Amino acid sequence: MHLKGKAAVVTGAGRGIGRAIALLLAKEGASVIVVDPGVGRGGEKTEERPADDVVAEIVKAGGKAQANYDSVAEYLKAGLMIKQCVDAYGKIDILVNVAGNLRERMIWNMSEDDFDSVIAVHLKGNWNTCHHAVKYMRQAGHGRIINFSSDAFKGSVGQCNYSAAKAGIIGLTRSISKETYKNGITANAICPSADTRMTLTPEVKENRRRKFEAGLLTKEQYELTLQNRGPEYIAPMVAYLATDQADTINGQVFHVERGRINTEIFGDDFKFLHKWDNEGMFTVSELIESVPGSLMTGIVPVVPQVKMADAVSSTAPKKEKTA
Ligand SMILES: NC(=O)c1ccc[n+]([C@@H]2O[C@H](COP(=O)([O-])OP(=O)(O)OC[C@H]3O[C@@H](n4cnc5c(N)ncnc54)[C@H](O)[C@@H]3O)[C@@H](O)[C@H]2O)c1
Incomplete structure (x- = not known):
C-alpha cells in the first residue's frame, strides 16, 4: 500500500476515470471522499447516485469512503467537500479533480x-x-493536486468551450505548482485518453466503423479502436503522483492512456513510457521506480517563485469568504 493513512478528495468519482482513481487510491490505503452529483454527460440532472455505488465498492473491499453529491462548480459547496474530508479523516493530503461535462x-x-x-x-x-484545499495543505506543509486537462487544450473542433477550459486548467495547475511548492504541495495535470461515456458514444463508434469502411482507417487502426482502453489504465499514474515519493514531480503535464504515458511540453510530446499489450498495466511500484529516471530526465523543474509568492501573498485581502 503506497497511500496508507492518506486522505483524498476525488471529484467526478462516480463514473469513468474518476471512479477508477477513487477505487485505486482506496486500494492503496487512502480514505476517499467520492464527489459526484450523478449528472448526465452534458451536466443535466438525473436521479442517479453513482457516488453511492463507488463508496459501497470501496467499503466492501475493506476501505474507507464517503459520498458527496454536490457540484464542484459551486464555490461554497466545493469548500464543504474539502471540509468533509478534513472532518472525516483529519486532513486532506490528495485532491484529484476529474469532474467534467x-x-x-x-x-x-x-x-x-x-x-x-x-x-x-x-x-x-x-x-x-484547489483554492479551498490549498488552505489546509499549506498549514499541513504537504499536499498533492492532480487536475484533469485534455489533449483538446491544443484546440478541438466543436469543443471551443471545453478546450478553452482545459487549456485554462493547465495554466491554473502550473501557477499553483509555482505558488505552493515551498509548502510541500505539488500540482500536476493529466491529459487522459480512455473509453468512457464521455468518449465512447454510439456516434463515435459508428463514425469509426464508417471511416474503416471508407478506407480512412486501416484494419489494424480500426481494431485498435475496438480493444479495451478502459479508465483503469489512467489510475496508476494518478496514484503515483499522489505518493510521497513523487515529491519532486511538480508543474508537469502528462498524457496517459492504455500502455503509454508521456510528458508534454507546451503541447509537444517529450519523453515516453510504453507497455505492450501482453505486459499488462503500469503499477504504482513500477512508476515509483521508473518515472524519475525516464520521463523526468531533461525536464527543467518548475522553480518555486518564493520571493514573488511572499510579495504577492502579503497583499492578500484581509477578509475572505469561507465555506
Ligand atoms: N475519457 C477520455 O478519453 C478523456 C479525454 C480527455 C479528458 N478527459 C477528462 O477526464 C475527466 C473524466 O472524464 P470521463 O471520461 O471519466 O467522463 P465521465 O462522464 O465518465 O465522468 C465524469 C463524471 O463527472 C461528474 N460530474 C459532472 N459534472 C460534475 C460537477 N459539476 N461536480 C462534480 N462531478 C461532476 C459526472 O457525474 C460523471 O460521473 C473529465 O474532466 C474529462 O474532461 C477524459
Whole structure:
C-alpha cells in the first residue's frame, strides 16, 4: 500500500476515470471522499447516485469512503467537500479533480449556457476545490493536486468551450505548482485518453466503423479502436503522483492512456513510457521506480517563485469568504 493513512478528495468519482482513481487510491490505503452529483454527460440532472455505488465498492473491499453529491462548480459547496474530508479523516493530503461535462457545438451554434456550464465545471470547478484545499495543505506543509486537462487544450473542433477550459486548467495547475511548492504541495495535470461515456458514444463508434469502411482507417487502426482502453489504465499514474515519493514531480503535464504515458511540453510530446499489450498495466511500484529516471530526465523543474509568492501573498485581502 503506497497511500496508507492518506486522505483524498476525488471529484467526478462516480463514473469513468474518476471512479477508477477513487477505487485505486482506496486500494492503496487512502480514505476517499467520492464527489459526484450523478449528472448526465452534458451536466443535466438525473436521479442517479453513482457516488453511492463507488463508496459501497470501496467499503466492501475493506476501505474507507464517503459520498458527496454536490457540484464542484459551486464555490461554497466545493469548500464543504474539502471540509468533509478534513472532518472525516483529519486532513486532506490528495485532491484529484476529474469532474467534467461536455457540450459540443461549433462556435456559431454554441449557446452562452453551453459555454458557461463547461467553464464553470472544468475551470472554475478546478479553481474552487484547489483554492479551498490549498488552505489546509499549506498549514499541513504537504499536499498533492492532480487536475484533469485534455489533449483538446491544443484546440478541438466543436469543443471551443471545453478546450478553452482545459487549456485554462493547465495554466491554473502550473501557477499553483509555482505558488505552493515551498509548502510541500505539488500540482500536476493529466491529459487522459480512455473509453468512457464521455468518449465512447454510439456516434463515435459508428463514425469509426464508417471511416474503416471508407478506407480512412486501416484494419489494424480500426481494431485498435475496438480493444479495451478502459479508465483503469489512467489510475496508476494518478496514484503515483499522489505518493510521497513523487515529491519532486511538480508543474508537469502528462498524457496517459492504455500502455503509454508521456510528458508534454507546451503541447509537444517529450519523453515516453510504453507497455505492450501482453505486459499488462503500469503499477504504482513500477512508476515509483521508473518515472524519475525516464520521463523526468531533461525536464527543467518548475522553480518555486518564493520571493514573488511572499510579495504577492502579503497583499492578500484581509477578509475572505469561507465555506
Ligand atoms: N475519457 C477520455 O478519453 C478523456 C479525454 C480527455 C479528458 N478527459 C477528462 O477526464 C475527466 C473524466 O472524464 P470521463 O471520461 O471519466 O467522463 P465521465 O462522464 O465518465 O465522468 C465524469 C463524471 O463527472 C461528474 N460530474 C459532472 N459534472 C460534475 C460537477 N459539476 N461536480 C462534480 N462531478 C461532476 C459526472 O457525474 C460523471 O460521473 C473529465 O474532466 C474529462 O474532461 C477524459
